[in-house]
Amino acid sequence: MKRVLILGAGVSGHTAASYIKKWAGRKAEVIVMTPNSKWNWIPSNIWVGVDMMTTDDVTFDLAPVYEKAGITFVQALAQEVFPEGSADHEKPFVRGMRTGDPTGEMVEVEYDYLINATGPKLNFGATEGLGNGSELGSHTVSVCTAAHAEHAAKELKTQIEKAKQMNAADEKLRVLIGTGNATCTCQGAAWEYINNVDFVLREAGVRDRFDLTWISNEQVLGDFGMGTVALKSSGHYVSSKTFAESLFVEKDINWITQAGVNKIEEGVAHYETLAGEFGQEKFDFAMLIPPFSGVPLKAYDKSGADISDDIFAKNGFMKVDADYTQKSYEEWSSDDWPKTYQSPKYDNMWAIGIAFAPPHFISKPMHSPNGTLIAPAPPRTGQPSGTMAHAVAKTVVDRIKGRKSPAHEAPMSRMGAACVASTGKSLLKGSAATICVYPVVPDFKEYPQTGRDENLTFGEIGLAGHWLKHLLHYLFIYKAKMKAFWSFIPD
Amino acid sequence: MSQQKPTGFDERNFVPRPTRFTVFLRNFLPFQIVRFLILNIKILRTVGVGKK
Ligand SMILES: Cc1cc2nc3c(=O)[nH]c(=O)nc-3n(C[C@H](O)[C@H](O)[C@H](O)COP(=O)(O)OP(=O)(O)OC[C@H]3O[C@@H](n4cnc5c(N)ncnc54)[C@H](O)[C@@H]3O)c2cc1C
Numbered sequence: 001m002k003r004v005l006i007l008g009a010g011v012s013g014h015t016a017a018s019y020i021k022k023w024a025g026r027k028a029e030v031i032v033m034t035p036n037s038k039w040n041w042i043p044s045n046i047w048v049g050v051d052m053m054t055t056d057d058v059t060f061d062l063a064p065v066y067e068k069a070g071i072t073f074v075q076a077l078a079q080e081v082f083p084e085g086s087a088d089h090e091k092p093f094v095r096g097m098r099t100g101d102p103t104g105e106m107v108e109v110e111y112d113y114l115i116n117a118t119g120p121k122l123n124f125g126a127t128e129g130l131g132n133g134s135e136l137g138s139h140t141v142s143v144c145t146a147a148h149a150e151h152a153a154k155e156l157k158t159q160i161e162k163a164k165q166m167n168a169a170d171e172k173l174r175v176l177i178g179t180g181n182a183t184c185t186c187q188g189a190a191w192e193y194i195n196n197v198d199f200v201l202r203e204a205g206v207r208d209r210f211d212l213t214w215i216s217n218e219q220v221l222g223d224f225g226m227g228t229v230a231l232k233s234s235g236h237y238v239s240s241k242t243f244a245e246s247l248f249v250e251k252d253i254n255w256i257t258q259a260g261v262n263k264i265e266e267g268v269a270h271y272e273t274l275a276g277e278f279g280q281e282k283f284d285f286a287m288l289i290p291p292f293s294g295v296p297l298k299a300y301d302k303s304g305a306d307i308s309d310d311i312f313a314k315n316g317f318m319k320v321d322a323d324y325t326q327k328s329y330e331e332w333s334s335d336d337w338p339k340t341y342q343s344p345k346y347d348n349m350w351a352i353g354i355a356f357a358p359p360h361f362i363s364k365p366m367h368s369p370n371g372t373l374i375a376p377a378p379p380r381t382g383q384p385s386g387t388m389a390h391a392v393a394k395t396v397v398d399r400i401k402g403r404k405s406p407a408h409e410a411p412m413s414r415m416g417a418a419c420v421a422s423t424g425k426s427l428l429k430g431s432a433a434t435i436c437v438y439p440v441v442p443d444f445k446e447y448p449q450t451g452r453d454e455n456l457t458f459g460e461i462g463l464a465g466h467w468l469k470h471l472l473h474y475l476f477i478y479k480a481k482m483k484a485f486w487s488f489i490p491d
Numbered sequence: 492m493s494q495q496k497p498t499g500f501d502e503r504n505f506v507p508r509p510t511r512f513t514v515f516l517r518n519f520l521p522f523q524i525v526r527f528l529i530l531n532i533k534i535l536r537t538v539g540v541g542k543k
Contacts, residue, residue, distance in 0.1 A: 234513075245506045250514075383538070416537040431517055434530055436537040456537040462517040464527035468534075490538070 001029050002400045005094060005111035007078045007297075009034035009062055011042070011382045012353030013117030015389035015491060016396075018482055021071050023397040030070075031109055035077040035099040037061060039480055040146050043382060044473050046192045048149035049287070050200045051157060052425045055146040058473075060481060069482050075100030076107050078118065078295075081311070083346045084302040092348070113396050116318050116351040117389065120292035120380070123181075129264030130180040130290055139264045140180065140286040143193055152287055156197065159285045163206040170209075173284040176269060178215035180288030182260025185377035187216055187224050190289045191244070192421045197287075198251050199424030214248065214255040215269065215281060215288075217374050219366060221245050221255050225376035227363040229437055230450040231459035237450075240435070243459050247423070247433070256281065258366070260374040261288060276369035292354065292377070294318065310345055318351035319344060322359040329364050334413030334443040334451075336360065341392050342407060348399075350392045353385035362441060383417045384410075384440055386491030413441040416456060420469040423461065432465030434458075 076096035131137015222244030294316025391410035442451020
């Protein structure tokens with residue numbers, strides 16, 4: 001029996017674990033090592049952050065699900081990878097620190113195949129004063145985890161209560177939402193959050209007592225780290241810039257783009273713009289997404305020498321079958337992006353989801369006259385994470401079953417993605433922006449004008465999108481719980 | 492009372508905005524039920540192309 005070790009039980013790790021166990025059955029021992037005891041449907045954290053869902057609605061305990069599926073659950077934080085084994089271990093293994101019971105104890109797990117699905121490290125430390133409002137940086141909140149989002153909801157509620165006590169002549173309360181660093185990704189999540197905050201403020205009847213401002217490192221609003229998209233919408237091909245601006249104008253949301261937030265103080269965010277100017281924005285409530293980096297994993301060869309630089313890129317993400325040669329923006333190609341997600345150094349190691357190192361940005365990197373890089377990193381959304389997990393699971397199962405077939409591919413340059421961004425949660429009054437893009441990484445050879453297929457790339461705002469988003473919430477939690485017929489639900 | 496005129500072209504004043512009818516359609520149930528079905532088909536098409 002071959003042993004597959006999966007690091008991380010998020011969207012990609014959990015998907016890979018469930019398919020490998022389903023397809024390989026008794027031929028594989030599947031072990032998941034992850035620090036949290038719960039699985040989290042992260043997209044719905046947005047609704048936790050506006051008090052429309054609770055942490056319990058978006059999480060569930062992993063142990064019973066894995067027990068039923070025959071997957072071994074090791075609640076630990078992976079710290080070191082030994083892809084060649086060591087003096088004491090014939091086989092490759094991973095060393096981690098237990099975070100469940102007994103906490104702090106070291107654990108070593110050998111493997112035949114390793115899948116790194118550790119997602120991002122939320123790098124709050126990259127911007128002074130940036131935080132999640134509770135244990136980290138008290139000035140700003142975050143919605144990146146369910147616990148962060150719950151805290152954000154409490155802070156938002158305090159502001160709503162304050163607004164209810166205000167007189168018409170009082171100065172408006174200021175809400176600032178966006179990215180907390182010059183090279184953040186995940187604009188989509190912040191974009192959903194600002195729209196949901198707008199919605200709950202309207203529902204509470206206090207919207208007129210707030211100024212809402214968006215701040216981001218995008219060159220234009222609606223870039224989302226994808227270099228702007230041409231969307232088929234209402235009989236036109238419109239840019240995602242127009243699409244996003246239209247919604248913000250309609251909702252009376254101000255925006256500051258081309259801004260790299262570099263410091264947060266009590267009630268003030270400091271930033272530098274692409275024009276090289278320095279500005280500050282005051283706030284009473286701020287939710288700023290931190291930049292992502294790879295989780296701190298080290299790698300050692302058989303002799304114990306540190307080979308981390310061979311395995312991981314500088315930003316901590318794992319190198320896979322991408323073309324990492326330094327090239328100018330003009331030379332970038334969609335072919336640079338990985339296809340199989342296999343490590344070039346060890347053919348029994350893969351990185352999926354956010355854990356793999358992208359070869360470069362998608363949006364054109366821009367520098368301010370002061371030399372500061374202010375540009376959104378590539379988007380790392382859930383659906384591509386699930387699709388690559390599916391492909392890698394197939395490859396691993398082929399290997400386990402001794403099939404000689406080539407590795408399965410899921411390149412983002414030939415992958416379509418759907419993103420349903422909530423703009424308000426209510427069964428009849430809600431709405432969402434449904435944005436579909438093909439391919440995720442633009443291919444200017446195939447689609448010279450915009451890099452994307454204009455018939456498959458579209459955007460639409462309305463209640464139907466909200467129903468879809470709500471349905472996806474229940475479907476994906478059902479699927480993740482591996483209930484009857486779970487594998488019929490698409491990734 | 493003097494009315495303040497814009498001092499020059501401000502792009503934000505001329506961003507396309509939905510008409511009242513469009514806003515109405517966004518939450519008009521019969522229309523949205525149809526859109527829901529269409530959206531599902533369109534999403535499956537976009538996502539399915541890559542899987543082929
Ligand atoms: C607020 C928010 C809203 C979002 N909304 C959407 C959306 O609407 N649609 C969409 O497509 N995408 C959305 N995304 C993005 C989506 O959540 C990610 O793309 C997806 O979660 C990535 O999956 P992953 O498996 O790579 O990482 P994650 O889901 O983050 O999982 C990483 C896993 O690794 C574990 N881990 C971390 N460190 C270690 C370690 N050292 N050892 C072992 N395990 C470790 C973590 O505990 C976790 O279980 C959103 C993201 C955020 C933050």
